[in-house]
Every structure is written in structure tokens, then in C-alpha cells.
Amino acid sequence: MLAFGTPEKQILIKPIFAQWIKSVHGKTSYGFDVLLSSMNGPSFNAGRSIWLSSWLNVVNENSNSLFLKIGPGDFLVQHAIALGLHTTILILVKGALDTRSSKLIPDKKDFGYSFPCDGPGQGGT
Structure with missing residues (x-):
């Protein structure tokens, strides 16, 4: 939020819960190591063969407007x-x-x- 029109007094509230939710679904750019964003987890290994094979590529590429960083x-x-x-x-x-x-x-x-x-x-x- 911007205080009195001066950017140096701005308080940035990071949406940590929303970032965690996106990480659970495979977004790796937030640094959470959970479910589909964890390279060592069983859900990551099972997901590559069961679900859409290119899901993680689509989620993590920067040109897709649905999965931009929050x-x-x-x-x-x-x-x-x-x-x-x-x-x-x-x-x-x-x-x-x-x-x-x-x-x-x-x-x-x-x-x-x-x-x-x-x-x-x-x-x-």
C-alpha cells in the first residue's frame, strides 16, 4: 500500500498463502518444496506418468498468462x-x-x- 504518494514508504504484503497454493500445483519459482514443486516427492514422480505429461512445463514457463507470479x-x-x-x-x-x-x-x-x-x-x- 502506498503511503502519501511516496514509494519509499510503501508496505508490500506478500501473498504467501496464494504462492504456497500455486507451489502445490507445480510452480517452482516461489521456493516452496511441496507436492508437485518438489522434485523428490512421490506426487511429482507419479504426476509425470499419470497426469498431463507437460503440466509442469506449462505451469513454469513465463509466456503463459494464467500462471504468472503473484x-x-x-x-x-x-x-x-x-x-x-x-x-x-x-x-x-x-x-x-x-x-x-x-x-x-x-x-x-x-x-x-x-x-x-x-x-x-x-x-x-
Whole structure:
């Protein structure tokens, strides 16, 4: 994240968990020695004969845009998208619960759904 427009004060948050996940699937450039990125592991040896034979070559070449290295910018973008999705779903669910009647729940008024701070006229205290 950039502080006050000065790059020297920038805090780079590395997406270590996402890099580990990519290493599990065969990306060797992150330095993790686990599952398909481990040259000595049984999954690496079995994977060369059972799965697609050129999978590790495709994952590790730099010209393929699906398997580029993940950096701090990707970390921030993924969190921004997740925040937007969660906020949208929260607004939609809250709107569905707070309306008087809807096509999804036409008899909602009979359930007695209310908040304790609504006041005595609306089922609260």
C-alpha cells in the first residue's frame, strides 16, 4: 500500500498463502518444496506418468498468462474484490430480510420478524 504518494514508504504484503497454493500445483519459482514443486516427492514422480505429461512445463514457463507470479498488487486486488462481493451480498440479504413482503417470502409479516430497537408499535420494546 502506498503511503502519501511516496514509494519509499510503501508496505508490500506478500501473498504467501496464494504462492504456497500455486507451489502445490507445480510452480517452482516461489521456493516452496511441496507436492508437485518438489522434485523428490512421490506426487511429482507419479504426476509425470499419470497426469498431463507437460503440466509442469506449462505451469513454469513465463509466456503463459494464467500462471504468472503473484505479487503484492494481486493480493490487494483480490481483497478489494472480496470486500465488494461481501458488501453486496450483505446489502442484498439485509434488504430481503427487512422488507415488509416480497415474492420470495410473501407471508413475512406473519413471522413476527422484528428488532428489539424498533419501538413498541413494530414489535420491539
